[in-house]
Amino acid sequence: MNSNFLFLKNGTAAPWSDVPEMEFNYFRTEILKKMGSCRVLAFFALPETDGTFLLTAVLGDPQAQGFLLAKSRVSGKFASLTAEHAAFNRFEREIYEEHGLLPEGHPWLKPLRFQNVDPGVTDYFAMLGEAVHEVAVGPVHAGVIEPGHFRFECMGEDVYSLEISLGYQHRGVEKLLRNGPDARTPHLIETAAGDSSIAAAVNYARIVEALGNIPVSPEIRTIRQLALELERCANHIGDLGALAGDVAFLPTASFCGRIRGEYLNMSAELCGNRFGRNFVTPGGLTCAVDQELADKLLAWLNRVAPELWNALDLMFDSPTVLDRFENTGTVSAATLRELGAVGMAARAGGVACDSRKDFPMADGLCAEPVEFSGSGDVASRARIRYEELKKSHEFLFKVLKNMPLSPAVLPELSLLAPGMIAVSVTEAWRGELCHVALTAVNGKFRSYKIIDPSFHNWEALAMALRDEQISNFPICNKSFNLSYCGHDL
Amino acid sequence: MWKALKSRLFQGHRTGKFPVSAPPSLPPRFAGRPEISQLSNSELEACMEICPVGAFTTADDKVAIDTGKCIFCKKCARVCRSIKFGKEYRLAAMKREDLLADGSAYTPPHPEDRQLAEICGRSLKIRQVSAGGCAACELDFNVLNTLAWDMGRFGIQVVASPRHADCILVTGPVSKNMLLALKKSYEAAPRPVWVIACGTCAISGGIYAGSPECCNGVEGILDVDLYVPGCPPHPATLLEGIMRLMGKKSGPEVK
Incomplete structure (x- = not known):
């Protein structure tokens, strides 16, 4: 060592x-x-x-x-x-x-976010031959989702290669973060990937607390973790519902669409915002958590959880759904490892990587990681979300039954220590979200790097489509549900 | 099939009463339209300093919060008691200047012409274009399609191509990399076409205003017919706004 x-x-x-x-x-x-x-x-x-x-x-x-x-x-x-x-x-x-x-010696230095050239203008992987056809999709998609460009090289029904070209969501987040922290910094962090705002805010808070030597009470740490699990639940439920929708299993699609909203509304109960924004802040919390709120959330969760399991068990008991999920979009453990894939998508393929276990925080507060071994197909990526939902609920119930209370705590932020580097990793719902901050001699950010789990995983989605039919793209895509904005920054 | 029916019975009927017979149920900490009472100069200065998006304006000596810039973070309300974020969720407006929230009493402004209702009847086909942003606006627009909100019952539908659309709904600050795709989508829609700027980013660039990689929202690129403030807009805010654009009456007030 x-x-x-x-x-x-x-x-x-x-x-x-x-x-x-x-x-x-x-x-x-x-x-x-x-x-x-x-x-x-x-x-x-x-x-x-x-x-x-x-x-x-x-x-x-x-x-x-x-x-x-x-x-x-x-x-x-x-x-x-x-x-x-x-x-x-x-x-x-x-x-x-x-x-x-x-x-x-890099094999193919294609533009990543098209910062210096027109978007999408690059050479693409191409297959030649009379029977070959190419399907190009995006940046504007048929559904209501973020922009990205996908090229499928097909022979008959089979996809031989999928190439994913991103960068359309590039807003210059890291550039705007330089010379911070300032009034805008926490909002840029929270909107780097809007469905992972809480994970991002927790990470940012840890970074600033480490650099500014700001103490945080154990109560506040627990409440943050609770918010993080609500975020994980909302996203997993939404994606499982969307997966059901993509294989035309409408009951679960409908139920989950509504139930996801319950978890977003629980986050809104904490702070007013359905995505948990403006809640977690360095050294504290912007809103108080009192007994009344804790009781309300516990009763709420008690009411909604049985509805959730009912909706999900219905889908996972349905042979027609499982038939579509199983052996679809398989990415082997070897490939996942080679590509450096992370998070629940990697774990679903049998790669043991969970930042909660691998890089635990000193306080040890988090939902218990799921022990899971799957084959890396859509079914495993769906099933692992179900298992994670179970663990998240165990954690939520445990915390809510004995809820730590805290007033709103908004410490005056001291100057950050100059000439330092701080690293924080949080297991967001997709996987590990990494923030690396460097301070200059004036205590301002010389650099603030955000590495969304999607950054590691887009290539794995491309691999999932090999030898699949294009018609399986939606469920493969939804099973990963990667972030465009978190990648493009 | 029996299992599915049993589940259906267990899950119950869940389509919300809003906007037909009840106001939306909003969380107690919901940040709606800001209300300003008397602000001293020092308070104003403190607010302007703390506001991450420069939402305070002082045109014509009247202090107002521009909800087209505001991200409803409530930071100003924490330093200054004269500012409150109320329960008013009906934030959408057809004119940019109607987004200014000063101390005066508020009722949501109505559309001036009823052209949309005349041409599109009771339906509105929307093509959404994501142009930068963080995907939260998209997620909460998608929510309107769930059975809890079910916008389809009001004739509002998402279509796969701008060729089939009456309306382009834009989210995000319009990243430079999406500018061409946004313009092409707009050009591809049959005329007349209505444009909705959904979310603070689309209206003004939001927290990405001034970024060299973005265009400060749709303004100056497309003519906007409906501005929907919020970061992201609450689904109730968005649905109420779209329905008003369609010439339907304003949503019920939250008391």
Whole structure:
């Protein structure tokens, strides 16, 4: 285990100067060596005033239950890691797109978010031959969803390849976060991916608390976790309902559409906003949680939970639904591992990665991770959500029955410690959401990186379509339900 | 089939009473239309400093909160007692200037012409275009299709192509990367076409206003017929707004 990396626990900070600066070849070799037991959480370049860049790697080490950090100074170009490990693909494309720093030997440096060229204008993977046809979809889709461009290369009914081209949602979030925190910062964080606002706010709060040395009461930590589980429930329920809808199983689709709303309304009961916005804040909470509110939520959950299980059991007992889910959109554990997939989609394929277990917070508060082994098909990605809902409900009931109470706590924010790096990972409903913040000498953010779980998983969705029919795209897509905005930032 | 029927009986009839016979049920902490009473200069300064989106305006010496910019974070109400976010969910307006919330009494403004009702009858086919943003507006628009809200019963329907649409509903601050697709979708719709700017981002750019990667919303790109404030707009706000655009009467007031 003895390594030259800096070791950091989840939700803590260290001086930037403590992150060892390695000679590049050594840096590259050490990272690749670690990739057997670790996964890449963040990999980015920091521009320096002299025109060089500091390549920075944050690896997650499940055995050591924390993060490994290192940096290396490069200029102009560096030897790509993607050829050795596909998990670096998007990180290196991002580095090239943002800084022009060339990852030499990268297999295909396509634009990631089309920051410098017109959107969608690039060369695509193409299949040639008389019987081949190409189906291009998006950026504007037929449903009410975010924009993205999908190209299916088909032979007869079969999809040979799906290529996903994103960037349409690019708003420049990370650019706007630089030189923060300011009045806008928490809102940019919460809307990086609007369906994961609470996870993002929890992560941001931990980062600022670590950098500003702000204490937080255990009551507040528990209440945050409760909000996070409500968010997980709402999203899983919505997606299970949508999956039912996509295979025309209308009862569960209808029931879940309504039941999802109950969980959003529970979040709104906490703070007024159905997406839990403006609730979790560094060092505190914007709204009080009193006994009356706790009782109301408990009674609410007692009423809704049986309706939820009824709606879901109906679907999971239905052979016609299972027949459509099983062996559809299978992504093997080997492929998931190779691509660096994370979260419930990876776990559904038998890859053990759960940040709640791998990088636990010191307080240990969270819903219990699900023990699950599946084959990586749509059925496993649906089933794992059902199991996670069970665990979330156990947690919610446990907390609500003995609800910690707290007044609204809004501490004056002190200046952040200068010249520090802080890393926080939260298991959001899709998977691990990673925030990395670096402060400059004035205590302002020199860089704030957001790595949405979707960033790791889009390639896995593309793989799920191999040898499938296009008509199976909706359920494959819904089973992952990846974030466009969280990827595009 | 018996199982499904049994479930159906257990789940019960769940379509909400809103907007037909009751106001929407809103959470106690719901942030509706802001109400301003007398603001001192120092209070105003404090509000302007804390507001993440610059929603305070002082045109004609009248202090107002521009709900086309406001994200309803309630930060100003916490530093200043003269500001309250009330229960008024009927925030949508047909004119940009009607989005200014000052101290005066409020009733939601009605559409000036009834052209939409004359041409489209009792239906409205909507093509939604996501143009940047965080997907929350899309999610809460989708909610109107669930059985709890069931907008279909009012003739409101999402169509797959702009070619079939009477109306383009835009969400997001219009990222530069979606500008062309948005314009093309608009051009593809038959005329006349109505435009809804759904959510603070679509109205003014919201918290992405001023970003070099965005266009500060739809204004200046398309002519907007309905502005629906909120981050994201509550489904009740959106449904009430769309129905008013269709010439139906205003939704019931929350007392």
